[in-house]
Amino acid sequence: EAQVTQNPRYLITVTGKKLTVTCSQNMNHEYMSWYRQDPGLGLRQIYYSMNVEVTDKGDVPEGYKVSRKEKRNFPLILESPSPNQTSLYFCASSRYIAGVGELFFGEGSRLTVL
Amino acid sequence: SQQGEEDPQALSIQEGENATMNCSYKTSINNLQWYRQNSGRGLVHLILIRSNEREKHSGRLRVTLDTSKKSSSLLITASRAADTASYFCATDLITQGGSEKLVFGKGMKLTVNP
Numbered sequence: 001e002a003q004v005t006q007n008p009r010y011l012i013t014v015t016g017k018k019l020t021v022t023c024s025q026n027m028n029h030e031y032m033s034w035y036r037q038d039p040g041l042g043l044r045q046i047y048y049s050m051n052v053e054v055t056d057k058g059d060v061p062e063g064y065k066v067s068r069k070e071k072r073n074f075p076l077i078l079e080s081p082s083p084n085q086t087s088l089y090f091c092a093s094s095r096y097i098a099g100v101g102e103l104f105f106g107e108g109s110r111l112t113v114l
Numbered sequence: 115s116q117q118g119e120e121d122p123q124a125l126s127i128q129e130g131e132n133a134t135m136n137c138s139y140k141t142s143i144n145n146l147q148w149y150r151q152n153s154g155r156g157l158v159h160l161i162l163i164r165s166n167e168r169e170k171h172s173g174r175l176r177v178t179l180d181t182s183k184k185s186s187s188l189l190i191t192a193s194r195a196a197d198t199a200s201y202f203c204a205t206d207l208i209t210q211g212g213s214e215k216l217v218f219g220k221g222m223k224l225t226v227n228p
Contacts (some may be wrong), residue, residue, distance in 0.1 A: 004156075035218075042220035043157075043202070090156055100144065100206040100214045105156035
């Protein structure tokens, strides 16, 4: 089954404690992206990647890091989480190199930073 | 400012009625997509309409695109309780740098009452 898998689905952490949200897709997609969703603000892009070892900033990259060492994986790293990073995070992938065609989304990771 | 804006922001109808949601955008686009999000879940792609298309159908969904008015509508016919969800439009626009970018609206909530 074609899918994008995120882990963990739910996480409560404390300010400053580094965490990683993993994302894996099994569709051999070139393009992967991370979004955060906040009430009243919609979906905002954090980082995206058009290929292995190629990543670029989205609209709200501050406080986040990503890596793309393999095609299928695109982890999101919060080196020193802060309460304003409390949000619902989505990973997405697309077979279109610019990510402007159909996006496949993971089920989301709800993060709370205390 | 937001590229795509859904209207209305919330809609409540009875099962069996039709639901119409509108999306307006500001700049020229290559295509426009509609996504559905069940509460707290990942977004699911519904339909993509290209800038040279005026109307597209998929099952009970009908999407129109009017590039002269920079607007699109999503019609769900014979709605069901299972259609209760948030709906997002996403526009593929060309940035000042010449690259393509997919931008999501803030979404609108549809409630279908049994």
